[in-house]
Amino acid sequence: MSRAKMREKAKQIKDREKEHKNAVQAQFRVKMKQVKQPSKPSISQDQPTMSISERLQIERKKRKHLSKQLLHMEKKIEQTTAKLTKKEAQTGKLKKQIGQLSKQLEQTKADAKRAKETLSSVTEENQSLKRELLDLQNEIGQARNQLALHHNHLKKIGNLERENKALKEQMKQLFAQQQPPDERLQQQLKQRKEEVQQLQRCIRRLKKKKEPTVFEMHQQLCQQLTNETLKNYLPNGRHLFAELVQDIEMLANRQNKQNRQQTLQELDQDSSLLFGTTFRQQQTENLLFRDLEGQVYQIEHQDEVDHSELPVKAKRVSENKVEIIKAYQTMPKQMRRCKRKAKKQQVKDKPLLIPIGTFRVCLIGAQRLQQYKKRLEQYGVHVTVCNPYEDGAETIRNACKKSALTIVCTQHTSHTALALARSSSQHLECIKHDNEDNLVARTRFFAKWRLLQIERDKKTETVSVLVREEEIS
Missing domain, CATH: 3.40.50.10700 (AF0625-like)
Structure with a gap:
């Protein structure tokens, strides 16, 4: 039940009680008036005259009867007031219950909103987790394929190593079986080696004497260009070399674009390249490589590497070894000036x-x-x-x-x-x-x-x- 209905019922009960009280009081007043007014005796000839004492007794009886009625009415009034108090207490309890129920309704509404929000967040998280699972499954499949390829490569490498060992053993046996060469054979070998060296020199000379380059051809054209030979360079009144220059510029621009795209693709595809720095180990004084993630690798061909504490690009050879490709030692002009000043000062104690x-x-x-x-x-x-x-x-x-x-x-x-x-x-x-x-x-x-x-x-x-x-x- 709503609060408005409860209030209307309480008002109706109060109105009824008031009307009942008013009616009882009116009846009581009427009766009291009747008692107070002296009843005029109707003296008839038939009835005998009553004495004063009898009349007083009758009036006393009437008063007693009225007092009893008053007591009865007061009891009824008390009962009705008790009922009213009970009903008012019940209405107060009902009002309290209604307030509690309204609070519970508000709490349930807030809980329902929170539950909806949590459901939406949980569904979003589930969707994101499903996507991550799919990505991880794809990565696992790729990793398995790479592992299979790696195992195949390892098998091939093992077979090749075995074949290499067998060939080395055969070569050792053949060298052991060979007899010591004669002096004539040694002389012939020396002569043939000298002939081979001469032929290699001739090949180098011939390689150097190639066709004329573009710049040499340009110089020759500039020397041969005169007023007399101008007609040969302008057939049909057109400037062929201007068109050639335009075509060359267009091709050069396209080639530069292709080279840039290829370099970017190679950088994206080549996962074996690593960027980091080199540092020297204090105990063994060996050069080591540390990448951006903090992992440390050994360096192959350490004799060729002379730099330390510099940014470096490296290529992974194995799981723990790395080969250095490039060292970034370029410096701006300000840095070079600082370096020259430090060299001029010739500080002996502190390193440069x-x-x-x-x-x-x-x-x-x-x-x-x-x-x-x-x-x-x-x-x-x-x-x-x-x-x-x-x-x-x-x-x-x-x-x-x-x-x-x-x-x-x-x-x-x-x-x-x-x-x-x-x-x-x-x-x-x-x-x-x-x-x-x-x-x-x-x-x-x-x-x-x-x-x-x-x-x-x-x-x-x-x-x-x-x-x-x-x-x-």
């Missing part, structure tokens, strides 16, 4: 430090920050230090926004500071095992990566300009 750049770096951590700052400032970098347990969130956020690179030492950094760095930094680097060499290597690699990005942007701008010119032409 190759400057990295003049950009800003933000270090976030709680241990050895001043030591790291001094080491990085030696390379010309502006360093700002932030301690997550002492500095506030605004200072960390402002430092990350102002700096080009932010380095977070994850072992002694809080999660809140790491989240702030991720949200507000331009370029973020997280280091788990932090030391001076790792920090220097990361900053050097970032500087090189920044230069490469600038070069790529310039190339894309030039390509877009060329494409627009071609479209306009």
Whole structure:
């Protein structure tokens, strides 16, 4: 039942009780008036005259009867008032129950909304998990195919190694069976070797004497071009060389585009290429390679590698070995000037430090920050230090926004500071095992990566300009 209906019923009950009270009081008043008024005796001839005492007795009886009726009516009134109080208490209880039920309804509605929201979020999570499962299944299938190919390659390599061993044994047996050569045979071999060397020299000379290059042909044409021979260069009144130049420029632009696309595709497809830095082990003084994820590899042909603490491009040879392809040692003009000044000073105690750049770096951590700052400032970098347990969130956020690179030492950094760095930094680097060499290597690699990005942007701008010119032409 609703509150309005309950209120209407309570009003009706109160009205009925009031009407009943009023009716009882009216009846009582009428009876009292009748008692107070003296009844005029109708003296008839037939009835005998009553005495005063008898009349008083009759009136007393009437008063007693009326008093009894009054008591009875008062009892009824008390009963009705008790009933009214009970009903009012019941109505109060019902009102309280209605309030509680309304609160429960509001809570159930809020719970239903929350349940709907949780259902929608759960369905979205299930869909995302299903997608991730499909992706993982595809990756597992690709990995299985790669494993099968790898096993096949290993089998082929094993067979080839066995064949190679058998051939080596046969060669050893043949060399053992051979008799010592005579002096004549040795002389003939020497003569033949000399003849082969002479023929190789002749081949080299002939290779050098090739057809004339394009530049030589251009020089010859310029020498032969005169007023008399001009008609030969303009058949039918057309300038053939201008058309040739246009065709050559168009072909060169197309070839440059194809080369750029091929290099980008090779970089995307070749997963064996790794980027990182080289460093020297303190115990054995051997050069090792560390990639961007922090994994360490051994280097093949260490004698050919002379650089350390420089960004490097490497190719994976096996699971633990790497071959270095390229070392990024290019420096801008400011760095070269700093290097020349350091050479002129001829400092004997301190080693020569190759400057990295003049950009800003933000270090976030709680241990050895001043030591790291001094080491990085030696390379010309502006360093700002932030301690997550002492500095506030605004200072960390402002430092990350102002700096080009932010380095977070994850072992002694809080999660809140790491989240702030991720949200507000331009370029973020997280280091788990932090030391001076790792920090220097990361900053050097970032500087090189920044230069490469600038070069790529310039190339894309030039390509877009060329494409627009071609479209306009």
